[in-house]
Amino acid sequence: MKKFTEAQISTAILDAYHEKFRCALQSDVVIVGAGASGLTAAWKLASSGICVVVLEKRLSPGGGIWGGSMGMNEIVVQPEALDIVNAVGVKHRTHGSLFVIDASELAAALCLKAIQAGATVLNLINAEDVCLHNGRVTGLVANRSLIGESLPVDPIVFTAQAVIDATGHEAVVANFLARRGYLKKGVLMDSGEDAMDAQAGEAFVVDHVREIFPGLWVTGMAVCATQGGPRMGPIFGGMLLSGAKAAKLVGEVLGKQSSGGQHSADQAKTRGNK
Ligand code: 48F
Secondary structure, three states: OOOOOHHHHHHHHHHHHHHHHHHHOEEEEEEEOOOHHHHHHHHHHHHOOOOEEEEOOOOOOOHHHOOOEOOEOEEEEOHHHHHHHHHHOOOOEEEOOEEEEEHHHHHHHHHHHHHHHOOEEEOOEEEEEEEEEOOEEEEEEEEEOOHHHHOOOOOEEEEEEEEEEOOHHHOHHHHHHHOOOOOOOOOOOOOOOEOOOHHHHHHHHHHOOEEEEOOEEEOOHHHHHHHOOEOOOOEOHHHHHHHHHHHHHHHHHHHOOOOOHHHHHHHHHHOOOO
16 A cells, blocks of 8 residues: 555645745745845844745855855854854854854855745746836746746746845846836946955945835845945855845835735744744
């Protein structure tokens, strides 16, 4: 007597994914990019009861964390980010005035924090355009990674009250607007991010988190790419702080109108989390 069948396995996956995907189609916040800043923003927003969906085009969430520096999988943070590092719960070693963290541990821990807080992370989903209503970004147009790029298959739309561009150096979502001339002068009008200056870049990436267009916020390297800030290499404190700041700014705006508290709590409960 068979205990389970192949059909049951497939049906279990299909039912679970269908439920997750259906909830994700309408949320409070869509974050594009599951790198350091995007996952931090997702974790913080979901922790405050906001319904968050993260779209990631690659197979694995974690963005640029995994590779550390030149493939050496260690990353560095500065003292200002230590509170967040401790809250994520990863180990760190002191190195002079800096701290070193195993890149895999940080990537895995941030992803776990975001999901256990109630965020929905959808991998293999590529954002390919924005949805724009009355001069405001109201969602993301997205397709399966690889399918949309190679076949004439129409996308799907994820609707949200706020969208965060956390796509790193490419600032993909901001570019959807820039290429049509929607962004004001000074935002993606010049040469993108500036040459490397680690300390200045780390400050810039936090100080310049903002709503660059109605409904669209930038965090992480997308901040520097859109506003000409310096790049900074494998120091990640600024990414964590930038994600936390984006969550705070978006949370303040949504605080007045968020309907997602119960939704997010329900999502976490469905997965057996507290
Ligand atoms: O690159 P990434 O980690 O962005 P970040 O949070 O962090 C930057 C650092 O990794 C590093 C650095 C540190 O000092 O300079 O570069 O700003 O994560 C960006 C994520 O966005 C995904 C991409 O696969 C990556 O995981 N992404 C990019 N374009 C799309 C996308 C897209 N069109 N749709 C969905 N995901």
